Amino acid sequence: MKKLINSPDSVITDALRGMAAAHPSLNVDVENRVIARADGPRQGKVGLVSGGGSGHEPLHGGYVGYGMLDAAAPGEVYTSPVPDQILAATKAANGGAGVVHIVKNYTGDVLNFRMAAELAEDDDIEVSSVVLNDDAAVEDSTFTAGRRGTGATVVAEKIAGAAAEEGADLATVARVATEVNERSRSFGIALHAGTVPAAGKPGFELGENEVELGVGIHGEPGRERGQMAPVRDLVAYALEAIHADMPVSGDVLVLLNGQGGTPLIELYGAFAEAAAWIEGHGARIVRNLVGNYITSLDQAGFSVTVTSLTDELVRLWDAPVQTPALRWGR
């Protein structure tokens, strides 16, 4: 394993120290692992908190700032944060109007956020939790832990953050986040697994001509192995999986996301194929993001997220945002 680190044990601490040094707009508590807006909390504004395992940067800490998250709680690599940490983030985000928790649907995240919400209620902070489960690769049934939260998390955090910033109440902020989740589907394909620093070797091995279809954001293996193919075919496979689950039509937002180890030149190539496929199916990409927004350490590959838009969602997407990883209009 060759990584740009001091030691596997100090990866998160070192990254948080770096975020503190790079972004004076953030209040980074390195010891307790909470990233909050330096200018928050704003009285009367609904707070927006997210968190999860580390290794998905810029998610979530990179989305703390004006128009998006108020605070984030990063756990160990690929491990959910603990309740005390989420509670601290919730308090840092609390302006007295309630706090929305954006939670990705993984057993550990759901359990730790639930415990944190109970602790917050004990402190008279009203918490509304929205669980993201947009991954079309997993069958949602009693036979699984349910669909995973993936790319739509970025979209939900942007749109819910905009609603909170313009003064929407707790129920409304939670509603728009829920709406994004319901109107979004994602699918990921990996070419090479990422390496968890503490593990020292890739999470799974792929042959020279193999890809992992339906891979999750933690390097957990996907549903099946497929053969390596031109980007046109891989993108079509992902979009067909999405389309089979939620027909792609009308005005859509497309997030063409890199998993951390794929260069932007390839992601743009993938976006070109996604745009052609979607246009060919009679839908229209009216908003997009291309780049590394929800990563899996150094995993090579991409995911595509399609969100079916409404006028309200477009307006909230376009609202000003100023965070380390997403900024426009301000």
Place this chain on the structure above:
Amino acid sequence: MAFDTATATAWIIRCADEVRAAEARLTALDAAIGDGDHGANLARGLAAAVSSLTDKAPDTPGGVLVAAGRGLVAKTGGASGPLYGSGLRKAGKALGDETDADAAQLGEALHAMQTGIQELGGAAEGDKTMIDALAPAVAAFREAAPDGLAQAARAAAEAAEAGVAATVPLQARKGRASYLGERSIGHEDPGAASTAIILRALAEVTA
């Protein structure tokens, strides 16, 4: 012998030692069908549980389990922290203020632990989770309780280990392994494996 404060403390310390010794094995099991962090997480959480016992020095076996459970929830992360942590707290609360619990009382406490974990995690037997080791172990413990603590704990450890082996052919229906569908078949469940370690530790400290 009775399950007293010293025995409860020894159990938690033994759990921490044994899980640390098995960390690489648990991580390898988890890497195969999950995300490969179970060994490291549980070792860190149990170390925190041990240090919370040093800080608080509880004076009942129930107090030991509650404090250890809190330490686990506070430091483990992932799913195993809340599940084991809440389970231990439930077990500790079931023991109440008892200073010298007998096998029957510990059996009820372990049953409370199992119920707590199932309520929180929603898993049933056969879902390929820690419950596949815990449920048969608790049943075996209660059945053997009239024979005394040592016998009951040994029966529980053996039942847990048999339960781990029985997870191999199962398809996971809970937790991250469930995303694999049929590809989860043929692997031992890491949560069941760590549960067996915890029950073997109980048998060792009560032998």
